Amino acid sequence: MRRYIADPILASRAVMLQVVWFKRDLRIADHAPLARAAAAGPVLPIYIVEPTLWQQPDASGRHWAFIRESLIELRAALANLGQPLVIRRGEAVAVFEALRTKRGAFALWSHQETGNDWSYGRDLAVGAWAREQGIAWTEIAQQGVIRRLGSREGWARRWDQMMSADCAEAPVSLRSLDVDPGPMPPQQLPWLAPDDCPGRQRGGRSEAQRTLHSFLTERGGHYHRELSSPLTAAESCSRLSPHLAWGTLSIRETAQAAVTQLRMLDAEPIDRQASWKRALRAFIARLHWHCHFIQKLESEPRLEFTNTHPAYDGLRENEFDEARFAAWCEGRTGLPFVDACMKSLIATGWINFRMRAMLCAVASYHLWLHWPQPALHLARLFTDYEPGIHYPQMQMHSGVTGINTIRIYNPVKQGLDHDPDGIFIRRWLPELEKVPAVLIHTPWRMDERQQAETGVRLGRDYPLPIVDPIEAAREARDRVWAVRDGAEFDRQAEVIQQRHGSRKAGLPPTTRPRKKVAQAQLGLAFEDPADDPPDNPANGRA
Incomplete structure (x- = not known):
């Protein structure tokens, strides 16, 4: 819990307005800031539509659509308690300063947030403003994430303790305040491009x-x-x-x-x-x-932008192929299972963890794309975009953490394993509907007669592969593993392991012979005797 207080005595004086700032916590149940604020005085619940936030490159219309549906229900739930949600448009510091100017000093409550770099900077600015104005801002953890964590030792135990603690009870009622709640923002924010996602999950x-x-x-x-x-x-x-x-x-x-x-x-x-x-x-x-x-x-906000292990700096950055990137983004790589997964994600905003891992791996290895740009594209597509999970996992699947194994998914094998009859492929790539199962994962092997029979003219109705998946994987594996050669790599990897490694799963020591490590090391989140790691949807993506 973090507290910004210019004058602790001021904060303890007569009961004042308690402002509860809702961000990524759109509920009244198990909402500790709301519960504690309601016990301290009259509550003004507020959500701020921040223009600069929605102009960030990881923001999308599907995110806002889900949030807006959730805000409608949250406003109704708070209204049932006596005070509806107040919605304002503007930058957070300006909104809070306008409130202070009109109503005087208040106490500010919120949950801690591990967001993107922009939200981190925004919170620093709000904290500086709060200190300057004598505003007490109390931030309370809502997940098993520990701010200013010194060591990972005991982290899992502390997580268990937090998950076992009693949930915060919603207030029985709230005092009605003479504050205009403001209109519900429109379905289409002016800073976002149209984003049709017909299969998106609804919010609320x-x-x-x-x-x-x-x-x-x-x-x-x-x-x-x-x-x-x-x-x-x-x-x-x-x-x-x-x-x-x-x-x-x-x-x-x-x-x-x-x-x-x-x-x-x-x-x-x-x-x-x-x-x-x-x-x-x-x-x-x-x-x-x-x-x-x-x-x-x-613990390390730079992971949104830079490789976890610095030895990988410069590996892919200068070879970024825009044409390959566009083909991957649009689901036209010529690798049917990859393209079907991307088309499904575009239309629904969700896909299972293993397929997410495969999409990342194909972008990073087969297409040799530096991970930040693919990460932003996926962030916009995922309705469940969680920055704290998204960027570390993008790096893990791109092989730049230095402590996870190099796992290069074979997109043909993944399709044969998980969609052997091509049902999923045909659902999302109807142009391949008539291709028989024996060729659905490798349509480039069709001869002219088979193309005529299926109505698929390769290179016109469906693209030829933009890379040879076997040869591209082999070249990528050699280049990525070559970086791991040397004692200095191991030394830095050990530092990373100490900072970020799970003490619950563990890793083989980095000093073990590399060939043995390559066989045994399954990664922080993937300690399992099977050939492939268990699917590990860390965002509840399971």
Whole structure:
């Protein structure tokens, strides 16, 4: 918890206005700032539509659409308590200063936020303003992320303690204030391009609760077996990720609901218990990884922009191919499973974790694209965009952390493994509808007769591959592994491991022979005896 107080005595005087600043926490349940502010005095709940925030390169219309739906429900929930949500447009410091000028000093409450670099700078500016004006600003942690963390030792235990703590109770009522709540902003903000996403999940607390309930009681029984394939993941995964990202659910109430459901399974028939218990334990573990990744960006904000391990600086930056990047962004690489995944993501705002990892790997290895630009493109597409998870995972899948294994997904093999009959491919690439299963993953192998029979003219109806996936992977592997040669690389990797490594999963020592490390090292979040790491949707993407 961080507190900016110019004069502690001033903050303890007569009851004053308590301003609760909602950001990525669009709910009243388990909302500690709201609960504590309501106990201290009259509450003014506020959400600020910040123009500069929505002009950032990681912002998109689908993000705003989800938030707006959530704001409508949040305003109604607060109105039911007695004081509706106040919405203002402008930069945060200017909005708060206008409020102070009109109503005098107030206490400011919010949750801590691990956002992007812009939001970090915004919070620093608000903190400086608060100190200058004698405004007490109390920030309270809402996830298992620890500000100014000195060491990762004991981090998992502290996460467990926070998740086990009682959820903050919503106020019974709020005093009505004579403040114009302001209009609900329009569906299309002026700073954002149109963003049609017909399959996007809807925002709002009620939708979050329905999604959580259906996962824990109906959809989630085969979660651990069905989260890898895009054919089954959309139904079997929790689909809670956007609600966790924008805070219509807290991670604590989600974890506690899962634990409660797990305990209730003891009363179920034995044949139902086994699958459900394994599924829920896997889900709870992934909630842990949710915060594990956000902690990385909280501890080292530069990870939004620069390689974790500096030895990789300059590896790809000067070879960025704009044509390849555009083909990847638009789903026209000529690699059907890759293109189908991208088309699905564009249309729905979500795809399962393994496919996210594959999209990142293909961009970074096969197409040799430096990760920041692909990261921004995916950030705009993911309805569940969470900066603290997004950037560390982009680096992990791009092989620039120095402590994770180089995992180059074969896009053809991934398709054969997870969409063997090409059902998913045909759904999102209808131009390949008539291509038989034996060729659906490698249509470039069709001869002229087969092209005529299927109505697919390669290079016209569907592109030829922009790279040879086998040769491109081989070249990328050699180039990336070559960087890891030398004692200095190992020394810096050990520093990174000490700062960001999970003490729960661990890593083989960096001093082990490289060939053995390459075989054994499965990465911070992926300690598993299988050939591939378990899908690890750290953002609740499971």
